[in-house]
């Protein structure tokens with residue numbers, strides 16, 4: 368089904384031009400309604416996560432457990448150049464055009480039918496950008512006739528969807544202080560919302576909401592206690608209500624808590640959800656207290672920028688357990704009652720189910736085999752620490768320079784890192800891309816210096832098992848049961864897609880796009896894309912045929928931070944391409 372929406376500009380066009388654009392039946396704008404309905408409109412993908420709630424579930428079923436083995440590529444598009452590295456983008460699809468980002472803050476518009484390039488935009492990045500975890504980008508947001516994305520020098524750029532020309536550009540933060548943007552922006556109520564990265568540099572996390580049509584700032588919500596928020600230029604309350612309540616001294620002034628992944632939006636509760644990263648520095652002995660709102664999930668009213676509720680997964684984090692992971696809204700039945708919940712799987716190894724409206728804890732359970740930093744969760748979901756496995760205080764060592772080394776699991780790259788899970792409305796299960804690894808970690812003295820790494824820690828990540836690190840898991844959010852698992856040699860680093868075809872798609876660093884039976888976990892299909900998959904697959908349909916697309920290009924944080932694990936996967940080759948598949952006619 369095609370719907371042609373006219374922009375203010377095209378309304379002025381002559382009948383002749385209108386007729387031409389109708390005939391080509393393409394180049395329609397993306398409306399707010401398109402985004403709100405994205406999860407049920409199979410002809411397009413206009414939001415990050417296939418719908419604002421980001422369930423990554425498609426009602427399409429022509430590609431299913433019975434047909435998927437016939438799936439074959441119809442085109443592959445190269446991002447080109449010497450600038451390859453990690454490709455973590457989720458493509459968007461609208462009216463015959465794909466919009467996808469590449470490493471080094473590049474955007475491509477591609478003809479869906481042929482795989483030909485329509486335009487390319489390269490951000491001119493300064494030499495001294497400071498992305499912590501590779502030069503990746505995770506995708507664009509679409510609004511009317513604009514393609515909006517964040518850059519590694521912490522700008523938000525809006526491009527004309529037909530030409531790739533810049534329509535507006537805004538500086539979000541100072542890249543020289545360590546800020547960058549790699550997440551796909553979130554669209555909500557005509558606003559474009561973005562967080563920032565930079566928790567390893569002692570930045571102050573924040574979320575900004577801007578008028579998507581012109582980039583004008585509407586509100587800003589800092590994510591570290593004590594910093595002032597603003598709505599339409601007026602002060603909008605101090606985050607947390609007080610400075611330094613859960614921080615010692617002035618440490619809140621460089622407290623990190625970067626909301627480095629994009630958010631999700633639940634129109635029903637009128638909440639946007641963002642996660643926040645580690646408190647800075649990593650050395651927890653320098654900052655006694657809970658260090659709000661680091662390593663937390665925040666529910667924010669999009670109209671005011673105010674925090675409605677928060678849930679801190681790792682208070683007083685000492686392991687770099689960023690709490691940034693996607694918060695997915697979903698409903699389930701409990702004794703005949705509908706529970707409006709959210710689910711989120713944390714780097715710290717626990718999976719949480721929370722009340723969507725007030726953030727109260729419903730249940731939590733491990734989704735990895737080994738967690739040793741905590742003995743479990745209490746009745747409010749707060750971790751019960753095993754203090755033996757907190758890296759020791761350097762002040763307790765003979766020379767004051769290195770605290771006790773501990774082996775902590777999961778590693779700081781997490782039971783799950785950035786890669787988004789999917790929720791199947793068909794099975795009621797979450798499909799979680801996870802990793803089994805641990806780390807040697809120790810603390811060192813450190814002090815804040817603008818633009819310098821601010822860790823006060825050293826570390827080496829190590830695999831736990833010989834045969835595998837990655838595990839794709841089907842998890843039951845009502846029981847915590849692992850229904851099935853698929854073990855993968857290399858760490859999993861790509862997003863997941865579930866479909867009504869009883870299928871779950873994901874990719875691996877070895878280069879395969881894979882499809883599994885959603886109920887049993889049986890591997891039904893795989894295709895070698897030539898480089899590692901660390902992006903998120905999508906599906907859509909056109910003229911009655913179902914398509915799958917995924918980017919390929921090994922990289923991201925693992926080769927840079929992975930220690931012993933990085934050595935194990937160093938033979939994997941880089942790349943940069945997007946593939947599109949369908950069944951034969």
Ligand code: CA
Pocket residue numbers: 404405406407408409410411412413
């Ligand atoms: Ca759609």
Ligand code: CA
Pocket residue numbers: 566567644645687689
């Ligand atoms: Ca971090």
